[in-house]
Amino acid sequence: MPSRNPTYHEQRETSYTLQLRQLLTELPPYARDYFRAAEQKTSAKTRVSYAYDLLVFFRFLIEKNPELSSKGINGITLGDIDLLASSDIEEYQEYLKYYEAENGEQKNGASSIARKMSSLRSFLDYFYKKEMLAKNVAMQVDMPKLHEKAIIRLEPDEVAIMLDNIENYENRLTGKKKDFFLKTKIRDIAIITLFLGTGIRVSECVGLDITDINFRENSIRIIRKGGNESILYFGAEVEKALLDYIEGPRAMVAMKAVAGEENALFFSLQKKRISVHAVENLVEKYAKEFVPHKKITPHKLRSTFGTNLYQEIGDIYLVADVLGHSDVGTTKKHYAAIKDQNRRKAALAIKLREN
Incomplete structure (x- = not known):
């Protein structure tokens, strides 16, 4: 019986697992215990992110602490951390704003610093609960204050402008540019319409196989963050x-696809499964051309869908479910700006004098 080719998601899981194994060789030996425990409630991708964050912390320790520099990262004990x-830790937060790394200078804003601090808190908390640390020193320091940013999304007329212009873009091109576009x-x-019509994540879009599409029910099967399977439904425009x-x-393209890639839904010009980076580039390319006043990414198209859905149905819990948010608070935070439009409607509804 011929062996089955691994799916896109299985390949990604294997890749992240191998990355984590390599990163663990650079961290102190006890870090393995933490990541072994974290495996039960986090994805491989998340654990890789944690590992990178912790490497930054340990590199800071040996760079800024003369007593630890001679030990190297692998020699730093839990006793040293205690x-x-x-x-x-406050000095570490300041360090995170700008530091030199192996791949060049690194700058972090408040949200990136908060994420790295969250990784450190989680790491130290594991050993504190195991009574291997006397305290979680990271908990004694306040997290950076995060300022809410306005949600960038396409307005309904901008959605129409973008799609209409892409459909007729060849009329504005000549030569090789026109040939490439066609x-x-x-x-x-299809990709942009899918984002706007389902709110799918870019990683979920890239991971789609042709067998995940069900035109009898107008649905797609996706693998969510964390590996959970979900079904999304789409309307007539996405179907077409x-x-x-x-x-x-x-x-x-599928008839000439690279071996092992035949089932991919979306292909690159190299006849391989399209990459996340390629999808990000194509969305940004069209957005820059047709809605240049807004920086639009696949995630912003997802926000556009979520906003439109909430305005249509007014059910934040259903929006959270469709978008795959495990915490409805995340959905409320992202789409709270919609209230501004409702406030404007409320203001217009009040008549102080009859005309």
């Missing part, structure tokens, strides 16, 4: 865009 004071036009329209692509250019 000797740290809150002032050391090779990807139908695929690109997908069928145009699947029955058109995809059918031709």
Whole structure:
């Protein structure tokens, strides 16, 4: 019986697992206990992010602490960490704003610093609860204050402008640029329409196989963050865009696809599964051309969908479910700005004098 090719998600899981193994060789030996425990409640990708964050912390320790520099990262013990004071963690927060790393200078804003601090808190808390540390010194330091940013999304007229212009973009191009666009036009329209019509994440979009599409129910099967399977449904516009692509250019590419990639829904020009980076680039390319006053990414298209859905149904819990948010608070935070529009409607509804 021939062996089955690993799925996109299985390949990614393997890749992250191998990355984590390599990173663990650079961290102190006891870090393995923490990551072994974290495996039960985090994805491999998340654990890799934690490992990178912790490496920054340990590099800070040996760079700024003369007593630890001679030990190297692998030689730093939990006893050494127990000797740290809150002032050391405050210095670490300051260090995170700008530092030299192996791949060049690194700058972090408040949200990135908060994420690295959260990783450190979680790491130290594990050993504190195991009574292997006398205290979690990271908990003695306040987290950076995060300022809420306005949600960037497309307004309904901008959605129409973007899609209409992509459909007719070849009329503005000549030569090689026109030829290149025509090779990807139908695929690109399908991808952008899928984002706007389902709120799918870019990683979920890239991971789609042709077998995940069900036109009888107009649904797609996706693997959410954390590995959970979910079903999303789509309307007539998404259905048409997908069928145009699947029955058109995809059918031709799939016959010549790279071995092991045949089941991918979206292909690159190299006849391989399209990458996250490529999808990000194509969305940003069209947005820059047709809605230049806004920096639009796949995530912003997801926000556009979430906003439109909430405005249509007014059910924040359903929006959270469709978007795959495990905590409805996340959804409320992201789409709270919609209240401004409702406030404007409320203001207009009040008549102080009859005309």
